[in-house]
Amino acid sequence: MDLHAALVALLEPGRVLTRPLDLIAYASDASFYRLIPQAVVLPKSLREIQALFVFARANRVPLTFRTAGTSLSGQAVTSGILAEVARHWKGIQVEAEGRRVRVQPGVIGSHVNAVLRPYGRRLGPDPASIDACMMGGILANNASGMCCGVVENSYHTLAAITFVLPNGVVVNTAEAGAGERLRQQAPALHRGILELKQRATAEAGLRNRIRAKYGMKNTTGYSLNALLDFDDPADILGHLMIGSEGTLGFIAEAVLHTLPAYPLRYTGLLFFATVQHAGSAIVPLRDSGARALEIMDRAALRSVEHLAGAPTILKSLPESAAGLLVEYQCTTLEELQQAREAAQRACRALALLHPPEFTEEAAAQALLWKLRKGLFPSIGAMRRQGTTVIIEDVAFKVERLAEAITDLQALFRDYHYDEAIIFGHAKDGNLHFVITPSFNTDAEIERYERFMASLVKLVVEKYDGALKAEHGTGRNIAPFVEAEWGRTAFAIMKELKRLVDPDGFLNPGVIINDDPQAHVRNLKTLPVVEAEVDKCIECGFCEPQCPSRRLTLTPRQRIVVRREMARLRAAPGQAAWLDSLLADYPYAGLDTCAVDGLCATACPVAINTGELVKRLRGESHSRKASRRALRLARSLAGVEKTARFASRSAHLAARLLGADSLRKMTVVAEHVFNTRLPKWNRAMPSPPRRLPKTAQVGAHAVYFPACLSRIMGRSQAAGFSLPELLPLLAERAGLPVWIPPDATGHCCGMPFGSKGYTEAFHETLHRIIAKCWDWSEAGRLPIVIDASSCAYTLRACEHDLEGEDLLHWRQLTILDSVEFVHDRLLARLQPRRLPEAVVLHPNCAARKLGLTDKLQNLAAACAESVTIPEHLDCCAFAGDRGLLLPELTQSATALEAAEVKARSYDGYYSSNLTCEMGMTLATNQHYQSILSLVERATRAEG
Numbered sequence: 001m002d003l004h005a006a007l008v009a010l011l012e013p014g015r016v017l018t019r020p021l022d023l024i025a026y027a028s029d030a031s032f033y034r035l036i037p038q039a040v041v042l043p044k045s046l047r048e049i050q051a052l053f054v055f056a057r058a059n060r061v062p063l064t065f066r067t068a069g070t071s072l073s074g075q076a077v078t079s080g081i082l083a084e085v086a087r088h089w090k091g092i093q094v095e096a097e098g099r100r101v102r103v104q105p106g107v108i109g110s111h112v113n114a115v116l117r118p119y120g121r122r123l124g125p126d127p128a129s130i131d132a133c134m135m136g137g138i139l140a141n142n143a144s145g146m147c148c149g150v151v152e153n154s155y156h157t158l159a160a161i162t163f164v165l166p167n168g169v170v171v172n173t174a175e176a177g178a179g180e181r182l183r184q185q186a187p188a189l190h191r192g193i194l195e196l197k198q199r200a201t202a203e204a205g206l207r208n209r210i211r212a213k214y215g216m217k218n219t220t221g222y223s224l225n226a227l228l229d230f231d232d233p234a235d236i237l238g239h240l241m242i243g244s245e246g247t248l249g250f251i252a253e254a255v256l257h258t259l260p261a262y263p264l265r266y267t268g269l270l271f272f273a274t275v276q277h278a279g280s281a282i283v284p285l286r287d288s289g290a291r292a293l294e295i296m297d298r299a300a301l302r303s304v305e306h307l308a309g310a311p312t313i314l315k316s317l318p319e320s321a322a323g324l325l326v327e328y329q330c331t332t333l334e335e336l337q338q339a340r341e342a343a344q345r346a347c348r349a350l351a352l353l354h355p356p357e358f359t360e361e362a363a364a365q366a367l368l369w370k371l372r373k374g375l376f377p378s379i380g381a382m383r384r385q386g387t388t389v390i391i392e393d394v395a396f397k398v399e400r401l402a403e404a405i406t407d408l409q410a411l412f413r414d415y416h417y418d419e420a421i422i423f424g425h426a427k428d429g430n431l432h433f434v435i436t437p438s439f440n441t442d443a444e445i446e447r448y449e450r451f452m453a454s455l456v457k458l459v460v461e462k463y464d465g466a467l468k469a470e471h472g473t474g475r476n477i478a479p480f481v482e483a484e485w486g487r488t489a490f491a492i493m494k495e496l497k498r499l500v501d502p503d504g505f506l507n508p509g510v511i512i513n514d515d516p517q518a519h520v521r522n523l524k525t526l527p528v529v530e531a532e533v534d535k536c537i538e539c540g541f542c543e544p545q546c547p548s549r550r551l552t553l554t555p556r557q558r559i560v561v562r563r564e565m566a567r568l569r570a571a572p573g574q575a576a577w578l579d580s581l582l583a584d585y586p587y588a589g590l591d592t593c594a595v596d597g598l599c600a601t602a603c604p605v606a607i608n609t610g611e612l613v614k615r616l617r618g619e620s621h622s623r624k625a626s627r628r629a630l631r632l633a634r635s636l637a638g639v640e641k642t643a644r645f646a647s648r649s650a651h652l653a654a655r656l657l658g659a660d661s662l663r664k665m666t667v668v669a670e671h672v673f674n675t676r677l678p679k680w681n682r683a684m685p686s687p688p689r690r691l692p693k694t695a696q697v698g699a700h701a702v703y704f705p706a707c708l709s710r711i712m713g714r715s716q717a718a719g720f721s722l723p724e725l726l727p728l729l730a731e732r733a734g735l736p737v738w739i740p741p742d743a744t745g746h747c748c749g750m751p752f753g754s755k756g757y758t759e760a761f762h763e764t765l766h767r768i769i770a771k772c773w774d775w776s777e778a779g780r781l782p783i784v785i786d787a788s789s790c791a792y793t794l795r796a797c798e799h800d801l802e803g804e805d806l807l808h809w810r811q812l813t814i815l816d817s818v819e820f821v822h823d824r825l826l827a828r829l830q831p832r833r834l835p836e837a838v839v840l841h842p843n844c845a846a847r848k849l850g851l852t853d854k855l856q857n858l859a860a861a862c863a864e865s866v867t868i869p870e871h872l873d874c875c876a877f878a879g880d881r882g883l884l885l886p887e888l889t890q891s892a893t894a895l896e897a898a899e900v901k902a903r904s905y906d907g908y909y910s911s912n913l914t915c916e917m918g919m920t921l922a923t924n925q926h927y928q929s930i931l932s933l934v935e936r937a938t939r940a941e942g
Ligand SMILES: Cc1cc2nc3c(=O)[nH]c(=O)nc-3n(C[C@H](O)[C@H](O)[C@H](O)COP(=O)(O)OP(=O)(O)OC[C@H]3O[C@@H](n4cnc5c(N)ncnc54)[C@H](O)[C@@H]3O)c2cc1C
Pocket: 029, 030, 064, 065, 066, 067, 068, 069, 070, 071, 072, 075, 076, 085, 105, 126, 127, 128, 129, 132, 133, 134, 135, 136, 137, 138, 139, 140, 141, 142, 143, 144, 145, 146, 244, 245, 246, 247, 249, 250, 251, 252, 376, 470, 471, 472, 507, 539, 540
């Protein structure tokens, strides 16, 4: 069968992916399992989901759903068809003034919380992965986190759910008569569910067992409590969908009850001499009202003691010590006062190593949470190359937690997992531990298998605990569901799967798996590839940040494909796949990376995939090309003159020939010369006439207009060119700036650096640092730059400098124009608030510089209403990338542009010329520098 053709008949060509590059890109989730799908599909509608069900059943091909692929137990990978439902299922609607929210599977959890924030509400489920994972996975894994416990999870906050069963029947539990309709459409299933309910409730022993298991956090097996809690088969099935890991049907939409957000917090890190002392503190602290209680063993605390701002006490704790991070969360000041008193009362009775210290300060609280959240990444970053990071997830009765920790520590010693750390949500008896085995040898796999057998014995036999508290059963615990639940309950689960999915095509092998070794099959090896990315744990946290994620690859996928190439090189006989990957990677992996480094901002182990891309781009340049780039770097003044001329000519040509013709001519020229050329676009500003005249004497700052501002900085609306704006504002504020006459011909070097022309980049940097040193009078005056990306390049270039350049750089103050105007001019300018609604695009460089708030404050000082789009993305214009590959910017800005276009604004602003071009193209609205808004709001009235 031609699978591609068959699936295209059901969907459409662009939404069926079968190239080796695509299949490998989707072969990994965050777990240590790896399966290569036969096809990846991107369904859009219920009709397409139903068609996929019919196809998978008829052709006996497994079908697995996937949203963000951050699962840890192997439930989002398949050797069949992978249906990615992250891209087209983005619906979100607030209902009942925020008390409920309607979501589709492709919405990121933290986006839901952002939309709920103005209502003072939030989601119940709070997985640590909430900035990346999506509602489909949160619901289907019944994910939870630090505070959610057993009452605020998806199961308990579900108001209604719409799902598609494997037989194609669509059920919406909100509709009156949903159960009756199910009876008519699928009588055997309806009857079967009632029979299972009967089996689960008939016997007090089983009933009590189910109740007891869900009194504790538990995601092992199916949510059998649905059989006890509900009577109507539609409601029962709706709740069984929660935690079903895509094995029972497709969740199309859910309505969730929301919970109050807690703006006030009271947080402290307590230390104890032993785990036992920490264990005894859990119940009193929980009963005093603490909403988060995070336990950390000594090894865990040691793994973060080197982090900046970590309390010094960490280094002197005894070997047996443990810590508890305690947080009270409140809505009113009165509640906060009660929390203070309750915490003090509870602490008086505890065996603490040191007097308790609590804080209400956001920065200090953030530091404490940084330590807690840094535990997993620190182990990931410190591990040996080629090893995997496994984070396990077990639960015990709170009263026996300390004993369980001691037993787990002994288990690690027995199996020589010396690097293991333990931490977890103590309030709910939920422990995570991290180990870093390698699956590159049989001996290591065998050690892991033996370890798992002992772990199961310990958790189940000694403690009657849960083998999976929140991460889902997946493939990892599937062989042990019966061991944990017992024969009767497991038989009900098996029967449930058979009843709902008799052909077993939905995510087979997950939750129910007859193979006792399923947990050690399809393990992911992690070949060593390149230093920049070897620490990658394939968690997927970087994916929502990446502007190329909807066009080609995400950062994780760029790494995953590099790893596959290494595997294929080591395994002869796979030449066709390797050749195919090698052919497709240059465009998908390298050309379409905007090298904006946004991936690093979300990566727990701080990987900037853009750095790898830059190096690989550099390696692909011939010596001749590198020399040419170096020559160019040494003669930038001439280049600038030519570029101004070219820009002017292009504008003239566009006027004479029309923008479309000019663009088409470029495309023809690309074919003729077999190279990628910048495409003309209507958003390109023309060159400013000349740089304004400024005086050096009395200047409060040096203003270095970025090279693109000098070449294309002519504003189209405000009447001023970009290089004119800052001197004008500075003059108005009485703090004049000076533009050095020899600024022309200098640049931050980013255009060379981003393309991997390292020598040329270093040469440009060397020249500009030397100039900045002179201009600033050896660092006395700040240097202000009017393009955030250039300001960022000069602020983040430490590792590219050496010798005198580095010494000088350390004494320079380099400011983005946004922070200069915000910090030094704004108070003197006293803008009037214009009766306008404006929208901002805080570009990626401004975000990395931490300038979003300042940009917003500036706008708020000058306009009545300021919006930052919910779907703010990087525009991927990246200097000239948007000119060379317009499709990248188009794809990167699609969601943000749709959101901006849905409303009309009086002004559109950013702080980087190329990003303004990108957003102008995407929205058909004229984006300008924020300085032009400040200029209008500070103009003398009259
Ligand atoms: C570093 C790290 C920390 C984590 N911390 C936590 C934590 O604190 N708590 C926690 O619970 N989890 C945690 N996880 C695990 C994981 O992030 C969560 O379980 C998350 O909810 C999975 O969401 P996802 O969008 O990535 O789902 P995916 O991994 O894409 O899919 C998860 C499951 O849902 C199914 N699925 C997806 N969409 C649908 C649909 N529409 N219909 C039916 N089935 C569907 C898939 O088939 C799969 O079985 C963590 C993961 C990592 C890497």
